[in-house]
Amino acid sequence: MSQTVKGVVARSKGAPVELVDVVVPDPGPGEAVVAVEACGVCHTDLHYREGGINDEFPFLLGHEAAGRVEAVGEGVTEVAPGDFVILNWRAVCGECRACAKGEPQYCFATHNATQKMTLTDGTELSPALGIGAFVEKTLVAAGQCTKVEDADAAAVGLLGCGVMAGFGAAVNTGGVTRGDSVAVIGCGGVGDAAIAGSRIAGATTIIAVDVDARKLETAKQFGATHTVDASTEDPIEAIRALTGGFGADVVVEAVGRPETYEQAFYARDLAGTVVLVGVPTPDKQVTLPMIDIFGRGGALKSSWYGDCLPSRDFPMLVDLYRQGRFDLDAFVTERIGIADVEAAFEKMHGGDVLRSVVVMEGSK
Structure with a gap:
């Protein structure tokens, strides 16, 4: 059964974002549903809202995220329900010429979930960087989930984009x-x-x-x-x-x-x-x-993306964080609610924050 959850959507170029109901389908083959615990507010999300990426509105914003796998579809072996994961926007294919040469960090055929999340009226959403994580639960390709040791989601989720880059x-x-x-x-x-x-x-x-x-x-x-x-x-x-x-x-x-x-x-x-x-x-x-x-x-x-291979780099960097050698906490300027994304964009314009991080209710 599909689920209806709250998420942040940009409906049109330059318009303020809206907190709306989002329909998340059950995961199909090769897909996973992840309960998002935290998601950073990145400049890329603002670029999406301003039409600087493409014009495939409405966008489901957010992509620097960590959370816990809730369900997986047929054939998924990378992760299982209950795993704590960081989301990435490069699920490698394992078959292209880069992957065949043993350089999957340069994969030319990275992919996202096949199904679409939608508004309640059936309008399909374009997830930012194939993730869309300003939402209580999101649908991604299973390869976009990298299992790591449990850690503060607000900090380690930032590895999903800017910090890793x-x-x-x-x-x-x-x-x-x-x-x-x-x-x-x-x-x-x-x-x-x-x-x-x-x-x-x-x-x-x-x-x-x-x-x-x-x-x-x-x-x-x-x-x-x-x-x-x-x-x-x-x-x-x-x-x-x-x-x-x-x-x-x-x-x-x-x-x-x-x-x-x-x-x-x-x-x-x-x-x-x-x-x-x-x-x-x-x-x-x-x-x-x-x-x-x-x-x-x-x-x-x-x-x-920092020429990264998430399966290699994310666990290593989380280990460094847990050892106190990589201060990911220092990147988190403030923790905000899911309704505060538009205000976070304004702070971003003023250079007042390194990262605002949305923390989902119940994950604080």
């Missing part, structure tokens, strides 16, 4: 290791996660770059050894000065703008690595002299 950009894509120098341009949630990942990986010089003094102060809590206020000084020269005049081994660009990408390119050491994890809008373009691209060597990489 930043951590993985530094560690998985950038290959940061002990003794490295790292610069991170843009110190929101993703940038701070890149800083934290660099510290855990053993980087000895970690430079946080932003134009907001508040964000720079917060970056220190995650492991930044130096800060650069790009509103008052040239970040390229500042990063070079802090790295013996050479530039950083790895520069993570967590903004997604041409000017900050150019800063990242010139702030790296010869043969250094630039990692783009900030998401640019389709109109953004960057122009660099080809002789500089050729002459500086190294690598220019983009990082999609």
